[in-house]
Amino acid sequence: MTDPSMPATITLPAGFLLGASTAAYQIEGGASDGGRGPSIWDTFSHTPGRTAGGATGDVAADHYHRVAEDLDLIASLRLDAYRFSISWSRVMPEGEGRVNDTGLAFYSDLVDGLIERGVEPIVTLNHWDLPQALEDRYGGWRGRETAYAFEKYAEVVGAALGDRVRIWSTHNEPWNNSFTGYGHGVFAPGVRSHADALRAAHHLNLSHGLGVQALRRTITRADAQVSVTLNIFRVEAETPADAEAARRFDAVANRVFTGPMLRGAYPDDLIHDTQHLTDWGFVRPGDTEICHQPLDLLGINYYEVMHVRAARDVVDHPTAGTAFPGSEYVELFRPADLEKTAMGWTVEARGIEDHLIALSRDFPGLPLMVMENGAAFADDVSVVDGEQTVEDHERVAYLADHLAATCRARERGADVRGFLVWSLLDNFEWAEGYGPRFGVVRVDYDTLERIPKRSAHWLAQRCATRTLPALDVGAPAL
Numbered sequence: 001m002t003d004p005s006m007p008a009t010i011t012l013p014a015g016f017l018l019g020a021s022t023a024a025y026q027i028e029g030g031a032s033d034g035g036r037g038p039s040i041w042d043t044f045s046h047t048p049g050r051t052a053g054g055a056t057g058d059v060a061a062d063h064y065h066r067v068a069e070d071l072d073l074i075a076s077l078r079l080d081a082y083r084f085s086i087s088w089s090r091v092m093p094e095g096e097g098r099v100n101d102t103g104l105a106f107y108s109d110l111v112d113g114l115i116e117r118g119v120e121p122i123v124t125l126n127h128w129d130l131p132q133a134l135e136d137r138y139g140g141w142r143g144r145e146t147a148y149a150f151e152k153y154a155e156v157v158g159a160a161l162g163d164r165v166r167i168w169s170t171h172n173e174p175w176n177n178s179f180t181g182y183g184h185g186v187f188a189p190g191v192r193s194h195a196d197a198l199r200a201a202h203h204l205n206l207s208h209g210l211g212v213q214a215l216r217r218t219i220t221r222a223d224a225q226v227s228v229t230l231n232i233f234r235v236e237a238e239t240p241a242d243a244e245a246a247r248r249f250d251a252v253a254n255r256v257f258t259g260p261m262l263r264g265a266y267p268d269d270l271i272h273d274t275q276h277l278t279d280w281g282f283v284r285p286g287d288t289e290i291c292h293q294p295l296d297l298l299g300i301n302y303y304e305v306m307h308v309r310a311a312r313d314v315v316d317h318p319t320a321g322t323a324f325p326g327s328e329y330v331e332l333f334r335p336a337d338l339e340k341t342a343m344g345w346t347v348e349a350r351g352i353e354d355h356l357i358a359l360s361r362d363f364p365g366l367p368l369m370v371m372e373n374g375a376a377f378a379d380d381v382s383v384v385d386g387e388q389t390v391e392d393h394e395r396v397a398y399l400a401d402h403l404a405a406t407c408r409a410r411e412r413g414a415d416v417r418g419f420l421v422w423s424l425l426d427n428f429e430w431a432e433g434y435g436p437r438f439g440v441v442r443v444d445y446d447t448l449e450r451i452p453k454r455s456a457h458w459l460a461q462r463c464a465t466r467t468l469p470a471l472d473v474g475a476p477a478l
């Protein structure tokens with residue numbers, strides 16, 4: 001007889017995709033190899049003072065040169081799916097016009113290598129590394145032309161990989177791309193202007209719509225699933241009196257993207273809240289119809305709950321703060337009593353459960369996929385029998401709790417099709433450089449050796465057994 005007080009083992013639903021995610025600039029290296037052109041992240045990371053310790057993606061995890069080894073690593077973990085992004089400037093070094101066949105072949109071979117090993121490839125077209133040429137020519141995402149350049153790029157990649165790749169995302173987290181890159185300026189290209197951030201957000205929305213149309217024209221797989229991956233925030237007001245702050249944050253962080261992309265219009269309250277910054281003249285007649293394309297899937301990146309309250313003082317939150325227009329009214333805070341990761345982010349697995357259920361209700365008929373969830377921890381290396389190991393029990397617990405919460409959300413009616421861990425490998429964590437480690441596989445940045453952590457073994461077990469045993473406190477199940 002089973003003990004009803006013991007949490008039960010969860011069986012993963014049939015067809016549920018379990019895997020891991022990466023992004024081109026964070027892992028590839030080979031920054032000027034094979035005809036790759038520079039991206040805004042090359043320029044930004046090479047500008048003194050922009051990244052921790054002056055870190056760049058020149059080498060990163062050297063995935064560009066170690067792709068065969070990494071494919072075998074992925075196969076050894078028995079992942080159902082592997083999500084990666086394409087470096088636009090590797091495929092089109094000037095951002096538009098000429099196609100670099102060597103760059104395209106790299107991704108085509110990667111797709112073949114995954115399929116040969118029984119791993120489903122999931123492709124993201126834009127994970128922030130815009131070709132520098134488009135920044136120079138059009139002001140990057142501030143320029144409307146960049147949206148049309150993205151359409152052409154999507155067409156090139158769709159035509160090259162669309163016979164084999166089923167699951168696609170146009171963009172990853174346009175929030176960071178626009179507000180952190182053009183508003184807060186702590187990400188490339190390092191511009192600090194609220195008006196420019198809103199402009200960039202619109203051009204990302206427009207390019208999404210154009211990109212979806214381009215993919216539909218070029219992909220030949222009949223079962224293709226076209227998505228966008230958003231870090232829609234789970235926003236929670238501290239008290240009922242903070243509901244107005246939560247509404248404001250939700251408008252400028254979430255609905256600025258979900259409005260045009262999923263509902264076909266910018267929310268009135270967003271326009272009202274930001275009218276002192278811009279007249280929104282960059283939205284031309286017909287644009288929101290283009291943004292609003294039918295999607296097969298919605299990708300969600302979840303890391304923590306955004307706790308919001310009305311600002312007491314002028315504030316600057318470590319991750320957002322001045323990153324968004326209207327921040328002078330909103331304070332984001334992290335409750336002191338909650339566990340934190342090495343990034344200082346709160347650990348709240350129930351947040352992902354509530355979030356997925358709410359999103360499924362907000363967007364009925366649109367299946368969801370968790371495209372990123374994971375955490376950075378200290379990751380001490382120990383040597384056992386002459387072998388290096390990383391006993392990252394905190395990460396195992398984090399992932400087990402969030403995967404269990406995702407499965408519970410499914411049981412409670414959320415149509416969630418998969419869960420991808422951020423990240424396969426330790427990698428270049430943007431402005432934070434190589435300090436934070438998110439991988440289930442450790443990368444020794446001196447030797448570039450890959451060392452699967454305890455969490456990699458745990459993930460491999462989940463993929464192999466399709467079960468998620470209940471965790472005993474302090475003793476991660478393997």
Ligand code: GCO
Nearest residue numbers: 023172173301372422429438
């Ligand atoms: C994001 C990006 C990743 C990050 C990860 C950890 O979600 O911000 O997709 O590139 O590395 O989230 O910060």
